[in-house]
Amino acid sequence: xxxxxxxxxxxxxxxxxxxxxxxxxxxxxxxxxxxxxxxxxxxxxxxxxxxxxxxxxxxxxxxxxxxxxxxxxxxxxxxxxxxxxxxxxxxxxxxxxxxxxxxxxxxxxxxxxxxxxxxxxxxxxxxxxxxxxxxxxxxxxxxxxxxxxxxxxxxxxxxxxxxxxxxxxxxxxxxxxxxxxxxxxxxxxxxxxxxxxxxxxxxxxxxxxxxxxxxxxxxxxxxxxxxxxxxxxxxxxxxxxxxxxxxxxxxxxxxxxxxxxxxxxxxxxxxxxxxxxxxxxxxxxxxxxxxxxxxxxxxxxxxxxxxxxxxxxxxxxxxxxxxxxxxxxxxxxxxxxxxxxxxxxxxxxxxxxxxxxxxxxxxxxxxxxxxxxxxxxxxxxxxxxxxxxxxxxxxxxxxxxxxxxxxxxxxxxxxxxxxxxxxxxxxxxxxxxxxxxxxxxxxxxxxxxxxxxxxxxxxxxxxxxxxxxxxxxxxxxxxxxxxxxxxxxxxxxxxxxxxxxxxxxxxxxxxxxxxxxxxxxxxxxxxxxxxxxxxxxxxxxxxxxxxxxxxxxxxxxxxxxxxxxxxxxxxxxxxxxxxxxxxxxxxxxxxxxxxxxxxxxxxxxxxxxxxxxxxxxxxxxxxxxxxxxxxxxxxxxxxxxxxxxxxxxxxxxxxxxxxxxxxxxxxxxxxxxxxxxxxx
Numbered sequence: 001x002x003x004x005x006x007x008x009x010x011x012x013x014x015x016x017x018x019x020x021x022x023x024x025x026x027x028x029x030x031x032x033x034x035x036x037x038x039x040x041x042x043x044x045x046x047x048x049x050x051x052x053x054x055x056x057x058x059x060x061x062x063x064x065x066x067x068x069x070x071x072x073x074x075x076x077x078x079x080x081x082x083x084x085x086x087x088x089x090x091x092x093x094x095x096x097x098x099x100x101x102x103x104x105x106x107x108x109x110x111x112x113x114x115x116x117x118x119x120x121x122x123x124x125x126x127x128x129x130x131x132x133x134x135x136x137x138x139x140x141x142x143x144x145x146x147x148x149x150x151x152x153x154x155x156x157x158x159x160x161x162x163x164x165x166x167x168x169x170x171x172x173x174x175x176x177x178x179x180x181x182x183x184x185x186x187x188x189x190x191x192x193x194x195x196x197x198x199x200x201x202x203x204x205x206x207x208x209x210x211x212x213x214x215x216x217x218x219x220x221x222x223x224x225x226x227x228x229x230x231x232x233x234x235x236x237x238x239x240x241x242x243x244x245x246x247x248x249x250x251x252x253x254x255x256x257x258x259x260x261x262x263x264x265x266x267x268x269x270x271x272x273x274x275x276x277x278x279x280x281x282x283x284x285x286x287x288x289x290x291x292x293x294x295x296x297x298x299x300x301x302x303x304x305x306x307x308x309x310x311x312x313x314x315x316x317x318x319x320x321x322x323x324x325x326x327x328x329x330x331x332x333x334x335x336x337x338x339x340x341x342x343x344x345x346x347x348x349x350x351x352x353x354x355x356x357x358x359x360x361x362x363x364x365x366x367x368x369x370x371x372x373x374x375x376x377x378x379x380x381x382x383x384x385x386x387x388x389x390x391x392x393x394x395x396x397x398x399x400x401x402x403x404x405x406x407x408x409x410x411x412x413x414x415x416x417x418x419x420x421x422x423x424x425x426x427x428x429x430x431x432x433x434x435x436x437x438x439x440x441x442x443x444x445x446x447x448x449x450x451x452x453x454x455x456x457x458x459x460x461x462x463x464x465x466x467x468x469x470x471x472x473x474x475x476x477x478x479x480x481x482x483x484x485x486x487x488x489x490x491x492x493x494x495x496x497x498x499x500x501x502x503x504x505x506x507x508x509x510x511x512x513x514x515x516x517x518x519x520x521x522x523x524x525x526x527x528x529x530x531x532x533x534x535x536x537x538x539x540x541x542x543x544x545x546x547x548x549x550x551x552x553x554x555x556x557x558x559x560x561x562x563x564x565x566x567x568x569x570x571x572x573x574x575x576x577x578x579x580x581x582x583x584x585x586x587x588x589x590x591x592x593x594x595x596x597x598x599x600x601x602x603x604x605x606x607x608x609x610x611x612x613x614x615x616x617x618x619x620x621x622x623x624x625x626x627x628x629x630x631x632x633x634x635x636x637x638x639x640x641x642x643x644x645x646x647x648x649x650x651x652x653x654x655x656x657x658x659x660x661x662x663x664x665x666x667x668x669x670x671x672x673x674x675x676x677x678x679x680x
Contacts (some may be wrong), residue, residue, distance in 0.1 A: 002025035034060070036072040042078070051075055051087055062101070063130040064420035069107050070668075072098035073114055079606045086140035091168075100461050104137040115145060116185040117171065120193050122148065147495065148461035151533045156454040156469075156499035157470055170196045180260040186680050194236060194249050200248065201236035205339055208232050217354050229328055231269055265376040266343065270332050286293060311536035321553050325364035329372075330354065346375065402500050402530035403428035404575040405482075408566055411550040411587050412540050414637055417490045419539035422553070422565075426482035426572030427500045427530065429474070449474040452501045455485050459493040466491060474502075482572045487564060489539060490585070496534040540584050547663050552584040552672040554657075557643065567641045574674035578646055582674065585641035591633055593664035602663035608644070611654035611673070618656055 034057025037615050040657045042050040050345035054071040061068055076091040078084075102111055112134050119130050133141045153161040174184075174192030181189035186196060194201075211229035213222040234251040250263040255271035263269050336343035353368040354361065405426040413420050428453060457465040472483060487496065542548055555568040556576070568583045576582055607626040609618045631640060644657075654675050661668045 035068055047078060047082060047551050055090055057660055058097060067101035069098035070110050076168050083174045088165050092161045092164060093589055099142040100463055102142045120197050122319050143462055150462055150499055151531060154529045157501060158343040169301040189260050190252055193492055199236055200238050203237045205235045209335055211331045215334055217351055227328060258411055264380045266292040267329055267372060269330055269378055322365040322520060323362035326361045394464055402502060404530040404532050406498055406532060408537060408542055409551040409553050410537055410568055421487040421536060422484055423487055424484045424570040425481060425498055427451060429481055429502050450503050451481055452503055453483055456497045457492040458495040465493040481665055482569055496536060498534055499531045501529040547666050547668055548589040549661050549668045549670050550587040552670045554672050555583040557581040575677055576674060577679050580646050582644045589637050591636040591663055599634055601632050604629045606657055607659045608655055608657050611656055650676055652678050
């Protein structure tokens, strides 16, 4: 320990002397390998000291805009391996730093390895693109890596990224438990890849199969067979949200004794090539149609095959490849039919086929093979396109993710000329809040529920530019809660992420400001969360002599707020009911032609049209309203808001409001869509 401290003191003394010399630039500063120093003390069993060295190394390098991503990857890997939760916030911080300062030239292998540990998690459409960009050493990929993790951070009120930490905890678990091969990006067999991607399966079933008999589909009696079939199947199932049936993953060795891996399906694991089935009874199934005068010739109900006895071996055999393959698969599926509905479905299909063909396994094979193979292809397609489910298993107290809806409206700041993005954020929190209240009552707690909405802005390298949070107490439960926030273009980066969290602050034990809740403690207060990346629209461009119209804001009457910026809260999800009132707001700029009184006249014509069910096309002959409004503004800039009451008999469906603004012979058009639903 004394030697270790001495080395550190000498190291940092040397660094301070080097960095204090004004005549030396950043490129000439020589740093020791913090990574190697950490490995050395780790080999001596001092894992916490290794973490400290790597963190100190990151701080020293960061001061001089230098990088060593090995520090980040080693730090987060070791922290996850030790389940050292107090180090998780720093692990998150250093990990982000690694990609913000990454350099392909110096650390190409380390960066490539880490990106390949992420690729199994991304959409299948993007995997090829990411692989190609890794090969090209594309530095813009680092920004995409940061976006991937930042937008998946489930809790913005905590200092760590729970999803990133979970990813590395899963890697650690996979490396400890799935070691029958090392072909995955994690140094594990394929089970490790599936585990890192999806987490713990809902069910694991293991079945060892040694085929010795098959049940006769007609008589129900056993047909004794002798084959070389010996299959060990491991089946993982996941119940995925939005899927009608579980996702199934089959693991085992290939029939030729290949490596243990993820298989396309059980039928691909059965060794059938060159396998002849010897039967223990008196007869064989011969599909050749010619017995060459050997043995007895009982007449079959199907003239395409004969049942004969083999006098040379006194053991019957299924001599054709098709018949043998069908019989082997049929027998294996018979053993598996009680294991999972997937197998019983395949077995029933084969059973029906052999009954139709009156026991002729060769003809049954020909008839069923295409269907069996298409079944496997369909399962493989489902497997390839499955994406990780929600991250609600991150926290014991977390419920299903809050459903976030959002809309971004544009208006113009007349003082600065910048476009103001009015972000409307909606959260479906009723079920989460109701559950939290029920659970709190069951343990004698008084819940104090708040919605915390966060708006986070990042620059092109995904470095934070700004973060704003605002909270609202949920006194009454509404099916849908929405709020809005103003984003000034001059104060934001190109990337915007919104988060919404349902917190029970009654469990904070008077910890102070709600917004101040951070770190691991926040894990115990969260009942639900949601996160979304916001796409910022093009800015409004002011041109002399041309009128300009803001976006059309749409909202509900019960959400009127009458503040300085907007008369009501704009809707994140414009869904209304019959007889409900729709609120509409707009701003018009650059009115340039005044009348005799010095005022600026303009008119608005709007009509509401029915849309097709998919909301893509207007139904021309179904017009709800067509109204023209005349206005006079005392300045070259005006704003108006008004309401439209929906009729009780109006058919539920999709609608479009089209506005035409006219001033001095100029016309501008704006549209906004909404949906009418029946009252529950």
